Amino acid sequence: MNTKNLTGKLFLSLLLVSILTVVGPFIASAKAEQKFENVKTRQVPAIRAKVYDQLARAQAFADEGKTVEAIEALDNVQGKLSSMNSYERAMLWNFYAFIYYQQEQYPQAVTHFEKVIAESPIPEPFEMSTLFSLAQLEMMQGHYDQTITYLDRWETLNKNEVPASNYYLKAQAMYQQKSFDKASDYINQAIAVIEKEDKVAEENWYVLQRAAYYELKQPEKVKDVLVKMVKYFNKPEYWTQLSGMYGELGQEKQQLAILESAYQQGYVKSAGDINNLAQLYYYHGAPFKGAELLEKAMDNGVVEKNLRNMKFLAQSWTLAQEQDKAIPVLMAAAEMSDDGELYAQLGQLYLNMEKWSEAIAETEKALEKGGLSNPGTAYLVLGMALYNQEDYVASMHNLGLAEKYDNSKHMAKQWKQYVLAEQTNASRLESVGA
Structure with a gap:
């Protein structure tokens, strides 16, 4: 996770608060005679107007991008x-830190912020905002222990409820340290603070919550977070991730429903997601929809026309009883394949369609190409197709070959008896006719 980007905007806004909001009430007028003001039980010396004017001059230079002049x-x-x-010294270090931060010189910014909180006394709000800025800067630099230390110190000064931003920073630091259980506790508290007010937390907060649950191997909770993310942010990746989590949980109907909904919204675009949806259609009794989806994606160049995808497309069309669409796909796949398995499938398909010549031709291709897992079945198909062409001799020959294989032996024997009987009847009829 990019912690620098996540914390930068919040850091800058709080840094400006420390300079503009906190300073104002403590600037003494030129005629002021008092030396201290009571702020949260602390007696804090006032900033004299002439000092503040000089600091404001530096700020003006910084706002104009004149860093050298500001320094x-x-x-x-x-x-x-x-x-x-x-x-006054604390405010001087604070202005230095702000300018160094603007220049992305973070170590120097940290050094000067540390000088701020080393000064005493300073107003508690000022010290607290500086501690929080230090926590964020240390987070951005990957110093996670220091982040936690500054946040804990901030909380010792805090008199009110701990804000969600503190919990979030702690969660980030713990996650980066691979303390996923603590990260989960803190991010849960952060989000709870926001949702208690019927508001939605920042998107990155839910991203972190989901990531912590994932690392803790709690898929049900990952799914629950993704349900929120789909509802609140409606991004394509959250829909597909949610579908995947339902699949991991074995809730395949919900998996299909979510991915199909994502497709209808135009969110299913990648080859992987399209293949996933096509497979879900296949296994949930909607092979026609899957085949249509896959074929369209192939025609558009989204899904590659490789052997694996073509085989699956042919299976989908076949299961959908769309043999006329399955055959050309299966033929193209058979040509790509290094073995004759797909030609053997074509032979069986033609046999079922009672296209005897085509069944014989494709099965012979299968046997010629070789590499069949069940060659006995191919010989059996040949024997049956040849029988239907009344070529009894060739049929008996191939059925005899099929009889040599365990997986086709029993059926081959039955067919041989049947073919032999038919051959005998045909010979008798021929003799009588003669």
Whole structure:
């Protein structure tokens, strides 16, 4: 997971809060005589207006993209460090950190944020926002232990309910450390805080929740999260993932229903997803729909016309009782194959259709190409087709060959008796006629 992208926007917004929102109430007017203000039981020195003006000047440079000038302005303020109070010094380090963050110089930003929280006293809101910024920065740099440390420190200062964002950051850190059980606990708490208010959490939060459940090998919970993701975000990948999870759970009817719904919305586009849907149609008694889907995808160049796909398409058309559509596909697949199995299937198909000559031709191709798992069956098909052409001698010969194989021996013997009887009757009739 890309933690840098996930935390960057939230970090920048909170960083601006620490500079703009927290600072305002503590700027002393030029005529102010008081030195401290009471903030959450802390006595905090006020920021003098002249110091703030110099810091604001640096900020203006930074906003204009004049980084060098901004740093020079801050360096000028730093030259008067000995005359500054703790809050003023903390704000100086905070401005440095902000500028370094803008320049993506994260280690320097961390260093200066650490200087902020090292100053004392400073307002608690300021310290807390800085701690949270540090947690996010450490997260972005892959320092997960430090992330947790800063968040825990933040929570010791917090007087209210822990916000969802804290739980989310902790969940990210734990996930990256492969502490999936803890990651799951924290992300569940984060999402619960949001959903308790009848709101939807950020999409990435559900992504993390799903990932944690997946690593914990809890497919039922993965499925439940994906149900939400489909409802809230309606993305193609969530539909196909949900279908896959139903399949993993053995809930194949739901698997088909979800994937078919995704197809109707135009979400099933990849060769893999199309093949999955076609197979689901096949195994749930709708081979015609699967064959149509697969053939259309092949014609559009989405699904490759390779041997495996062509075999499955032929099987689908055959099961759908669409022999006229199955035959050309099976012929094309047979030519691709290194063995004669598909020619043997064609022979059986033609036999069932009572097309004796075609059955004989395709079965002979099968035997010539070789590599048959059940050659006895091929000889049996030949014997039966030749019998129907009243070529009794050739039929008996092939039935005799079929009799040599265990899987076709019994049927071959029965057919030999039948053919022999028919041959005898034909000879007798011929004799009488003569």
